[in-house]
Amino acid sequence: MYNHGYAGHRFARGHHHGAHFFDRFTGATSFRRPKYNVPINIIDHDTFFEVHVYALGFDKENISVSVSDDVLTISGTRSIDETQKPTFLRQEYPIKSFERVVQLNDKVDVANISAKQENGVLIVTLPKKSSAPGVTIEVM
Structure with a gap:
């Protein structure tokens, strides 16, 4: 809320x-909700974290996943025909762009991060460093 x-x-x-x-x-x-407000789930597995980004309507070609200074940034953009732009009574997810940032806290093997998209959900796999089992990551 x-x-x-x-x-x-x-x-x-x-x-x-x-x-x-x-x-x-x-x-x-x-x-209107802020552009970065797409829902995410972060699942803690034994050897990796899994970030599920609910980016419905965003093609994988328009989604960017990057790491800089131990921060994972996931963003997406798409173009909307301004003549066909909806008139919202309520808007709960973005239609043009989004951005989510996750602090990795030096717990992730950044060289081996992978991502895939299934049914509009981006799934980012973050392998844990061998010295970091059972830890959590902070969502900014």
Whole structure:
């Protein structure tokens, strides 16, 4: 659930502004999630981590996976015909671009990272360094 400025503040004080809350999704100033907000799951296996990035609608050719300074960056872009751009009542996933960043904490063998895409889900395999079994990685 998002906490976006005045709505959370006014509801916390017990005021009921339901019409204003609904207008945030249907009015001219509709709420949009940030570009980096695609869902991810990180699974901890014995010898590797697996990052599942739910990047539906993004072709693998338009997704970039890189590591710099022990930080994994996963981003994607695609072009949208501006004449066919949807008018959202609610938008919960990006249609043009996204970016997710994962801190590796020196626990991953970066030379052997691999990635594949299955059914719109990008799966990034992060082999653990031999000295790092059973550790977790931090999502930024």
